[in-house]
Amino acid sequence: MTGFTTCILHNDRQQLIEHYSLHKPVHTSVTYGYKDAQELLDVFQNKKSGYRYGRQSNPTVTALEDKLTKMEDGVASLCFSSGMAAVGALPLAFLKAGDHVISSVFLFGNTRNLWQTTIDLGVKVSYVDATDVKNVQAALLPTTRMVFVETIANPRTQIADLEKIGELCKARGILFVVDNTMTSPYLFRPKAVGAGLVINSLTKVISGHGHVLGGSITDTGVFNWANFPNITANVQNQPMWQRGVNQLRAKSLRDFGACLSPDAAHQIAIGAETMALRIERQCSNTIRLVEMLDADPGVSAVYYPGLKNHPQHALATQLFAAYGSIFSFELKTGNNCVNFLNRLNIAISATHLGDNRTLIIPVAQTIFFEMGAERRGEMGISDSLIRVSVGIEDPSDLLKDFQQALAD
Numbered sequence: 001m002t003g004f005t006t007c008i009l010h011n012d013r014q015q016l017i018e019h020y021s022l023h024k025p026v027h028t029s030v031t032y033g034y035k036d037a038q039e040l041l042d043v044f045q046n047k048k049s050g051y052r053y054g055r056q057s058n059p060t061v062t063a064l065e066d067k068l069t070k071m072e073d074g075v076a077s078l079c080f081s082s083g084m085a086a087v088g089a090l091p092l093a094f095l096k097a098g099d100h101v102i103s104s105v106f107l108f109g110n111t112r113n114l115w116q117t118t119i120d121l122g123v124k125v126s127y128v129d130a131t132d133v134k135n136v137q138a139a140l141l142p143t144t145r146m147v148f149v150e151t152i153a154n155p156r157t158q159i160a161d162l163e164k165i166g167e168l169c170k171a172r173g174i175l176f177v178v179d180n181t182m183t184s185p186y187l188f189r190p191k192a193v194g195a196g197l198v199i200n201s202l203t204k205v206i207s208g209h210g211h212v213l214g215g216s217i218t219d220t221g222v223f224n225w226a227n228f229p230n231i232t233a234n235v236q237n238q239p240m241w242q243r244g245v246n247q248l249r250a251k252s253l254r255d256f257g258a259c260l261s262p263d264a265a266h267q268i269a270i271g272a273e274t275m276a277l278r279i280e281r282q283c284s285n286t287i288r289l290v291e292m293l294d295a296d297p298g299v300s301a302v303y304y305p306g307l308k309n310h311p312q313h314a315l316a317t318q319l320f321a322a323y324g325s326i327f328s329f330e331l332k333t334g335n336n337c338v339n340f341l342n343r344l345n346i347a348i349s350a351t352h353l354g355d356n357r358t359l360i361i362p363v364a365q366t367i368f369f370e371m372g373a374e375r376r377g378e379m380g381i382s383d384s385l386i387r388v389s390v391g392i393e394d395p396s397d398l399l400k401d402f403q404q405a406l407a408d
């Protein structure tokens, strides 16, 4: 088994590609012809593998899925038109009215809204402080089908009690789903803590360039689908490693159309080639920036798992290869941060995470504005919280930029 980056760089050419091309070409065809009519029937009846129609699968997308499976050390992956399409595929494919989900309360805001829609459709969702497995255990019901957590929560960087929740889910036969976007498979593989499914937003650090949206779900091979009640009968007859992704493919790609375009898959694959290098630079930039801010008298709080005073610092050190490139902080001047943001010349006032450029945003007034003060309170988001997604700029430029903005 080769290392992370070697594997990504050399994966396409493991299959013979026309002209010995090193990259999987962008296959734009929506439909496929066959040698003869019998082959068409065989492909549609799953007697033979092959492509049918672009909404269900595409060779360029398959090449990316194959890389994602290797990155996550899983058995199969499926791509979606965005990270949210991947999260939204979960209730579509795996839940029915009356089922119960336990979700971390520290959530990507849009995922929280999606769970609300799911509740409106008859699923019960319990939000718990997932930094302690006891809260997950206390919320269990006989109808609990799924536990959903993010690795490091955005923006306050709380870390779920990943190992213990994984053990609990294993003991109860419950599907454990981990959104790995904030860590990426380079820093952490949720399979190691017993996750059955792993979500990644491909829009973020896996691409890095911010040109396309994409999302994925990887089946780690850990979960036993045989006992899961909501898998359709024809999928339950398939080999175990295909059941999760084929249930997702039927419900959310074939029936719902949330498919990734081949052009987007190609651009994501290009970005993924350099992700390890970019993440290393982002993480080292982040530590330097965090240390500087933490020591600054104008800064009242810094939230980053790499800091010794972070409540889950020990867990992060144990589980993750590094502490990531997202942190948040508060200025002593409180929620009047507009002038500070305007003084920055390199860090851009913008949403988004894992980009090559450093992005900064006050969260209560923007991405978490719509949900209101009460829910923000539950998630630990104060009005003065500012989130930073650290890019790959030269570290001295970044430090100087923040220094001069703080000094003014």
Ligand SMILES: *Cc1c(COP(=O)(O)O)cnc(C)c1O
Pocket (backbone or CB within 6 Å): 082, 083, 084, 085, 087, 108, 111, 150, 154, 179, 181, 182, 201, 202, 203, 204, 213, 214, 215, 353
């Ligand atoms: C951004 C993000 C998503 C959604 O991804 P998109 O590609 O923007 O749809 C889901 N989960 C987390 C943790 C994210 O940061």
